[in-house]
Amino acid sequence: MIAETVCSAVSAAGLGIAVITAYRKRFLAATRIAAYSLVPVGLVMTGVVEWLADTAFSPTAWAGFGLLGLSWVMFVTTRAVERRRGGTRKERKAARAAARQEDAVAPAASAPSLGQGPRRETRPAPASRGGDDDFSDIEAILKKHGI
Incomplete structure (x- = not known):
């Protein structure tokens, strides 16, 4: 009323x-x-x-709202875990199968022959400068700002 x-x-x-x-x-x-x-x-x-x-x-109604809230939290938590893992179980299984297919289809040229060990990808080492050169840039910036 x-x-x-x-x-x-x-x-x-x-x-x-x-x-x-x-x-x-x-x-x-x-x-x-x-x-x-x-x-x-x-x-x-x-x-x-x-x-x-x-x-x-109504206490029954409040208990129902509590259960609805709990179920919502459970849904949100499971979605967050799925996103963190990289998808659902079905999606992860499909990704593993695709990776296996790519490994099986890999060209024979990249496979090592009997007399050779596994090939390693070599990267050129970065050119290192002397110890004085490393700090010259920093010194120039500090001088520019009057420090």
Whole structure:
């Protein structure tokens, strides 16, 4: 009963604000305010407010909301773990199968012959500068900033 009264008062106040806004020749804003202020009365008339009031004081309903929240947390956690692992089990299995196919199709030229050991990919070593050269760039930056 009190919820219906509060909703009616809120709607009446909103409609009053809408009238004042329309008087100031802001008709679009006044229409929007009137639309928002009619929502509480509509909720009362459809019975949603009564249902919410009954639900708010029902321990069974709160237990149900708790279970819904728990299930949501479980869904979110499992999705996060799947993303971290790289997809679902089916996707990981398909990726392993694709990797095996690529290994089987690898050209015979890259395979080592009987007399050779496994080939190693060699990278050129980066050219190292002397110890004085390493700090010359830093010294130039510090001098530029007056340090």
